[in-house]
Amino acid sequence: MFRTLLQFIVFIGFFSSAYAQELSPTATGQEAVYATAGRYGMVVAQHHIGAEVGAEILARGGNAVDAAVATGFALAVVLPRSGNIGGGGFMLVYLAGEQKTIAIDYRETAPAAASGNMFLDRQGNVDQQLSTKSRASAGVPGTVAGLYYAHRKYGLLPWADLLAPAIRLAEEGFPVSDYLAQLLRSRKDRLGVTRAGLEIFYKPGGGFYAPGEMLRQQDLAKTLKRIAENGPDGFYRGPVADLIVAEMARGHGLISHADLENYTVTEAPAVTGSYRGFEVVSMPPPSSGGVHIIQMLNVLENFDLRQTGPGSAATIQVMAETMKYAYADRSQHMGDPAFHEVPLAWLTDKEYARQIAGKIKRGGVVPSSQIKPGTPPAPESPETNHYSIVDKYGNAVSTSTTLNLTFGSGIVVAGAGFLLNNEMDDFSAKPGVPNAYGLTGGAANAIEPGKRPLSSMSPAIVLKDGKPVFITGSPGGGRILTAVLQSIVNFIDFENSVGPAVQSPRIHHQWLPDVLFLEPGFSPETIIKLRQAGYTVKVGQVFTAVEAIEIAPGGWIYGYADPRRADGGAVGLCVEDMAVAC
Numbered sequence: 225m226f227r228t229l230l231q232f233i234v235f236i237g238f239f240s241s242a243y244a245q246e247l248s249p250t251a252t253g254q255e256a257v258y259a260t261a262g263r264y265g266m267v268v269a270q271h272h273i274g275a276e277v278g279a280e281i282l283a284r285g286g287n288a289v290d291a292a293v294a295t296g297f298a299l300a301v302v303l304p305r306s307g308n309i310g311g312g313g314f315m316l317v318y319l320a321g322e323q324k325t326i327a328i329d330y331r332e333t334a335p336a337a338a339s340g341n342m343f344l345d346r347q348g349n350v351d352q353q354l355s356t357k358s359r360a361s362a363g364v365p366g367t368v369a370g371l372y373y374a375h376r377k378y379g380l381l382p383w384a385d386l387l388a389p390a391i392r393l394a395e396e397g398f399p400v401s402d403y404l405a406q407l408l409r410s411r412k413d414r415l416g417v418t419r420a421g422l423e424i425f426y427k428p429g430g431g432f433y434a435p436g437e438m439l440r441q442q443d444l445a446k447t448l449k450r451i452a453e454n455g456p457d458g459f460y461r462g463p464v465a466d467l468i469v470a471e472m473a474r475g476h477g478l479i480s481h482a483d484l485e486n487y488t489v490t491e492a493p494a495v496t497g498s499y500r501g502f503e504v505v506s507m508p509p510p511s512s513g514g515v516h517i518i519q520m521l522n523v524l525e526n527f528d529l530r531q532t533g534p535g536s537a538a539t540i541q542v543m544a545e546t547m548k549y550a551y552a553d554r555s556q557h558m559g560d561p562a563f564h565e566v567p568l569a570w571l572t573d574k575e576y577a578r579q580i581a582g583k584i585k586r587g588g589v590v591p592s593s594q595i596k597p598g599t600p601p602a603p604e605s606p607e608t609n610h611y612s613i614v615d616k617y618g619n620a621v622s623t624s625t626t627l628n629l630t631f632g633s634g635i636v637v638a639g640a641g642f643l644l645n646n647e648m649d650d651f652s653a654k655p656g657v658p659n660a661y662g663l664t665g666g667a668a669n670a671i672e673p674g675k676r677p678l679s680s681m682s683p684a685i686v687l688k689d690g691k692p693v694f695i696t697g698s699p700g701g702g703r704i705l706t707a708v709l710q711s712i713v714n715f716i717d718f719e720n721s722v723g724p725a726v727q728s729p730r731i732h733h734q735w736l737p738d739v740l741f742l743e744p745g746f747s748p749e750t751i752i753k754l755r756q757a758g759y760t761v762k763v764g765q766v767f768t769a770v771e772a773i774e775i776a777p778g779g780w781i782y783g784y785a786d787p788r789r790a791d792g793g794a795v796g797l798c799v800e801d802m803a804v805a806c
């Protein structure tokens with residue numbers, strides 16, 4: 225009841241801009257609307273045009289998977305920093321008919337020619353230029369195969385209809401936002417390494433796009449048309465595959481025709497846990513996110529967070545200590561399950577969580593140097609973005625997709641018009657040496673041909689009595705786990721509606737470095753208490769952007785696009801066949 229009241233107060237504030245925002249193809253380019261309400265569906269994405277495209281598909285009778293496919297391809301056009309066809313991702317689908325959640329894995333894969341020491345120089349040190357900015361940093365892309373798989377198995381509308389908006393946006397262009405204009409200006413060194421990148425993202429002569437000017441991507445439009453006509457064969461075989469392999473030949477690249485043809489999508493049951501009477505489902509390995517979010521929730525269940533309250537030093541201390549144990553375990557136990565046995569049942573076990581909770585004393589801070597990864601009892605046998613979608617059939621989709629760093633490797637496949645990922649940096653290039661996110665790992669996540677690098681992407685769905693009530697996920701590399709965790713804790717423990725659950729300042733601790741990161745917004749008294757308790761506290765930058773949906777009792781659906789990253793959008797359906805916010 226309290227939550228419902230709060231929702232009305234929070235959302236009424238946003239209605240003036242969201243009200244009666246009718247969608248049509250010409251609606252693209254409107255200002256972002258970060259929060260909105262709907263009754264028959266909702267799409268929340270990191271670019272509002274992506275959300276508008278998805279909502280339009282829902283309004284035409286498509287289901288949440290159709291909308292996810294259309295949004296995914298649209299984001300590959302309008303959100304070049306992480307929307308992609310040259311990367312990979314994870315999609316969690318709650319199927320209302322079967323009341324179950326499945327996890328689709330279309331993560332990039334190490335090419336057959338990859339090897340454990342491929343990023344080490346002669347002295348045995350990790351060459352970060354090679355692991356993040358070279359053609360060798362690209363894993364075999366999975367997005368096109370993944371979206372096709374999801375559509376073929378669970379979609380309703382024709383495939384080509386779902387690509388049509390993306391093709392139109394690439395061909396006719398879309399208006400460059402302030403945020404994108406600024407990003408392109410600041411990343412010219414990265415995007416300008418290939419001639420194709422310069423030609424696409426800069427004006428003839430190298431000039432910058434001003435906000436409001438149209439960015440057209442003709443090569444990308446051609447590639448998308450091939451995918452629309454031929455499905456995955458339009459990407460993994462034929463002219464586009466030839467262009468990818470030709471790009472590899474320009475230096476250091478490893479992806480071959482065989483790698484592209486052999487790419488496979490996997491589907492598995494979601495990893496599941498429970499938290500204070502709610503069910504939480506998320507992505508199994510090669511995501512580390514689902515397992516560790518459930519592990520952290522299991523630990524937190526031993527503490528009365530409602531009593532210590534949101535944002536208090538006491539709550540932050542319990543959460544930060546919990547995070548340290550989870551990230552220590554991540555460094556040792558997590559990797560691609562096809563190559564390494566992940567002790568999943570032990571990591572998500574309530575008893576193991578109780579043991580960790582026993583080590584967390586109120587007010588006590590254990591230095592990271594004294595925290596080691598746990599030991600399972602015995603071997604068991606056997607620049608990302610997120611979008612969340614709910615449809616009128618009761619299905620829900622939670623998708624995280626990425627090129628890894630902002631604009632991936634920065635390398636555009638000449639003639640094909642898309643950026644390649646640098647996901648190979650998510651492997652542990654050398655045991656104990658941190659990757660671009662400061663995350664360390666070992667043998668479990670070492671580079672091997674055909675293996676998928678460990679990911680932090682954690683699309684998640686919270687259910688009550690078998691039905692989704694909260695859909696969440698975020699970009700942010702290693703910080704994704706803690707961002708998604710906090711959105712869930714805010715929703716469940718502090719009874720926040722989706723707006724404050726997403727917006728409240730977040731903390732992050734990843735064991736190593738032994739630093740407690742705080743977003744701006746915590747009180748000076750809290751920060752002093754945390755420093756006095758023994759934490760090295762850094763207050764500053766935000767990295768994550770939670771794109772979430774709440775389904776409230778009574779059928780109202782609330783969407784909230786995290787304003788931490790500009791351009792996001794939430795678009796709801798108020799009447800069954802019209803993408804209009806109520």
Ligand code: DON
Nearest residue numbers: 607608628679680699700701
């Ligand atoms: O899969 C991973 O964990 C990373 N490649 C995610 C990258 C990411 O979130 C970048 N976003 N800011």
